[in-house]
Amino acid sequence: MITNLQLKNFTAFTDLVIDFSPGINIVLGENGTGKTQLLKAILALSGQEYSGAQVGEQLAGKLCRLYHPLNNQLGELRRAGTRAGALLSATYASGQHITAKFNGSATEAKVSVGMGNGRLAPAIFIPTKEVLSLVRGLTAEQPHLPTIERIFDDGYLDLANTLRKEDDGNLQKKTQTNPRFSSIVPRLTNLIGGRYLLKAGGFCFQAGMYVDQQGESVADEELAPQSFKDSKLRFVSKQSPLMSSGMTAEGFRKIGVLQRLLSNGSLNPGTTGPLLWDEPESNLNPKLMKDLVLALLELARNGQQVILATHDYVLLKWFDLLMDRGKGDHVVFHRLYREAGSDDIQRESQADYSIVGRSAISNTFAELYDEDVKRALGGD
Template identity: 30%
Template sequence: MIERIKFERFTAFEKLEVPFSPGINILIGENGTGKTHILKAAYAACDITKTKGGFAEKINNVFLPSGKLIGRLVKRTAGSAKGSVEITRKIDGGKDISLRLSLSNHTTKPEKARVSGSTKAWQENPLETAYIPVKDMMANAPGFRSLYDEREIHFEEVYVDIIRKAFLPIARGPTEQPRKQLLKKLQEAMEGKVVAKNEEFFLSSKQGELEFTLLAEGYRKLGLLWMLIQNGTLLNGSVLFWDEPETNLNPKLMKAIVGILIELHRLGVQIVLSTHDYVILKEFDLQTKETDKIQFHSLYRSKTTGEIEIASTGKYLEISPNAIDDTFGSFVEREIERSMKGLGR
């Protein structure tokens, strides 16, 4: 499980440390406060434990700076500057290991960056992980993997990664009862199950097979979760990163998705997601129990320095600052103000 991630002069951050709960982690904050950057950096470190690739190269492919110049990931400043990102995780036996990437704004290629820390132990302890990006890719799956491998196309690697993970065959061995129950809940929510044929995904239901290109995106999100659970990507000890799960999702489906995520956490999956949505936040608040491990991380810019800072809490009502709640609260105030003006007419 991921314990924490530290940034120093990396992308939008001057200096930031994010402590992760082993359960559910929810990142909130206004646009430009680095939520997606946290997800991507942590995912890159986790993913290389399975692919055995290089950390610097993965970071570069996930962030995709202009010209693939990795030095552009150093926080912009006048003159020369150095930056770093360090991820710490706990492995079997309770030992903490760390992986650190150091680079300067003059570093041009990933192989010129310095990777240090527990590099050997990091690779020897694989961690199953999945990153669900904002843009849906399941409807665009046919041919995308081969196109990405054979051509220089400008796509962050998280998009091809999630397609590859969705296509993974079912893991060996029997399907545990809790996983069967989760799959059943998802099938009930989307009224069918997912099948893959010739690199296309279909929702198979009583009405027949409906291709993902004709399926509402909310159902495609449920279908993707179904595939990742069914093929064993999301099992005890794995990590799920999800960037804005509410995108193009009907609020009625949010209850089901949050419920599934909470159940995954209870099965031992660590979850890190970002959101701008009040309904998502409130569903987690209403559906979690005291025994659930949940942490809310509020990212904001300091009024004195302008730099990004973080405030973390395990209780919804203690989130501060809370840009989402503040915005919805302003609606109430504006509604009252409008009503009061009407009384004077």
């Protein structure tokens, strides 16, 4: 769990310091204010096995694969127009910290690492574009990696490999016995009307629903058949053929990514590192957003730190309406913005939805509403 991040003279940032909630963090701001860059910096610093004499080279390589600088040189990630060095620094709840420094001509970073207590769990990054349908191509047995890396940054490649991870046990049993899954996985599955299964190196869709019924369970097609008596909640598949993931809606595939991460244990609330999600609303039907927000809130209630970046008013408003402080919900909004006439990105953080009212998102929707009322009243 990350508690603090500092970015100095790095990409779009002059000097950004941000403290994160252990629950849900929502980063909002106009295009070009560095939301995705911030998430990628956390990904680069969180949970990587940086050690030994090559640590600076390892981190430099990771940053270049994430940000794709023009000439693939680390120094290009130093903020344009400055002669001062760049710095990235992250601190974690169990005491670990990592700091990286480099100048404009650098090919590797100077890195210092404080181990703290225990191993640092890696972050999981879900990019804007869906990845489920790309897994077969990105993880082929004989890929042309240089070409793939020119097209896709490491955020996509890391997630594709994580999605291919084999399931860690019987999902049906975990759903029945583990409260962390009992409300989340069925909600996501029923939201899209089925689940995504790994077949022949890619994903297909099996239509079905979780239902309450007594008696022995049906066999779980993705896992070894098992029977659990006296259980109520189970997945029941429809009598229809499996469908290629590419033939399902992109919004469903985005939900399917979260579903898959939970089912294979890559996302295990309370033990895994931060979940970073860039624009979860992208290509998602607005009517799906309420259930998505409910699932994210339930993840956080079970110990999963969530950091997401969004432009979407509907998503933001559902967080405002659905968070329940009585259940321990802690949602912090981080607004990135520029003052008029300045290129420096500023940060404002607040555990209150009113901060959204000072953003371009709220202003735009207010303007749209005013125009709609004016037309309804016959105004010019």
